[in-house]
Amino acid sequence: MLSWMLQEKKIAILGMGKIGSALASSLVRNRIVLPENLIGTTGHRESALEASKRYGLKVLTDNVKAVAASEIVILAVKPQTMKKVLTEIKDVLRPEHLIITLAAARTTRFIEDHLQKSVAVVRAMPNTPCLVNAGMTVLCPGRYAKREHLQIAKEIFASVGLVAVIDNEELMDAVTALSGSGPAYAYIMIEALAEGGVKVGLPRSLSTVLAAQSLLGAAKMVLETNEHPAKLKDEVTTPAGVTIDGIMALEDGGIRVTLIKTVDRATEKSKELSQ
Numbered sequence: 683m684l685s686w687m688l689q690e691k692k693i694a695i696l697g698m699g700k701i702g703s704a705l706a707s708s709l710v711r712n713r714i715v716l717p718e719n720l721i722g723t724t725g726h727r728e729s730a731l732e733a734s735k736r737y738g739l740k741v742l743t744d745n746v747k748a749v750a751a752s753e754i755v756i757l758a759v760k761p762q763t764m765k766k767v768l769t770e771i772k773d774v775l776r777p778e779h780l781i782i783t784l785a786a787a788r789t790t791r792f793i794e795d796h797l798q799k800s801v802a803v804v805r806a807m808p809n810t811p812c813l814v815n816a817g818m819t820v821l822c823p824g825r826y827a828k829r830e831h832l833q834i835a836k837e838i839f840a841s842v843g844l845v846a847v848i849d850n851e852e853l854m855d856a857v858t859a860l861s862g863s864g865p866a867y868a869y870i871m872i873e874a875l876a877e878g879g880v881k882v883g884l885p886r887s888l889s890t891v892l893a894a895q896s897l898l899g900a901a902k903m904v905l906e907t908n909e910h911p912a913k914l915k916d917e918v919t920t921p922a923g924v925t926i927d928g929i930m931a932l933e934d935g936g937i938r939v940t941l942i943k944t945v946d947r948a949t950e951k952s953k954e955l956s957q
């Protein structure tokens with residue numbers, strides 16, 4: 683269904699890389715926006731041509747042109763490219779524009795200050811599973827963003843997964859470290875579990891499916907039953923059974939503290955990059 687709020691809106695996605703193109707293709711595939719209302723940009727002509735061909739969208743290398751033709755601007759360039767892009771587009775931004783920034787470690791204040799305009803900015807931290815409608819996006823409004831701006835951003839990201847909103851932007855570093863980077867941690871777990879299956883004789887392709895579906899199923903159980911993960915774990919762990927031996931090996935390897943440290947370390951890195 684085409685969204686009533688987004689139906690007439692023209693959207694520019696500046697930076698049709700991994701996350702920008704995942705979002706663009708999902709928005710079109712889920713009929714949240716019409717392809718003719720979406721313009722993308724990239725840094726190079728070849729990548730623009732390739733993205734245009736692959737997603738059936740207009741993809742340019744001219745940010746000014748894309749912004750001038752849009753009402754919602756999604757900034758999906760690398761954090762280090764942000765200043766350059768903001769400098770390029772600041773004169774063409776109109777007061778009614780909504781900017782949604784996806785860049786890690788770039789605050790709404792950074793963008794507002796650079797633009798020197800009272801433009802509405804919403805910071806979003808999505809993740810790549812947006813591509814399969816299983817994304818997790820956390821939103822945080824900037825100084826000039828009103829309720830309706832946040833609502834538009836919610837509608838965009840709700841079409842590709844779950845959405846949460848926070849007011850304290852300082853927590854966006856923790857969000858980046860947990861759900862922004864989280865899929866990478868999960869891929870390592872899937873890969874390692876699959877190796878375990880191979881070690882005990884399962885064919886690799888079957889082993890990978892077993893590992894991935896087990897993580898997917900467990901994640902759905904947590905989200906859909908609202909039970910504490912520890913209780914769900916206890917339900918699988920029969921006394922003197924198979925699972926407890928597996929858990930013993932996991933605990934012996936320090937999995938809990940490793941995962942806690944993973945998020946802690948990545949949060950520190952995000953804070954460092956924000957400086």
Ligand SMILES: NC(=O)c1ccc[n+]([C@@H]2O[C@H](COP(=O)([O-])OP(=O)(O)OC[C@H]3O[C@@H](n4cnc5c(N)ncnc54)[C@H](OP(=O)(O)O)[C@@H]3O)[C@@H](O)[C@H]2O)c1
Pocket residue numbers: 696697698699700701702723724725726727729730745758759760761763766767784785786787807808809810862
């Ligand atoms: N990947 C994720 O899982 C993820 C999740 C959440 C947030 N983010 C954030 O999203 C942003 C993009 O990340 P990514 O992983 O998608 O990076 P990426 O794959 O490297 O994509 C960056 C894109 O920006 C384009 N670009 C470079 N210079 C540009 C310019 N001057 N104007 C317009 N486009 C330009 C690049 O085009 P060329 O290839 O032609 O240079 C490329 O299409 C980052 O700020 C990141 O923090 C990423």
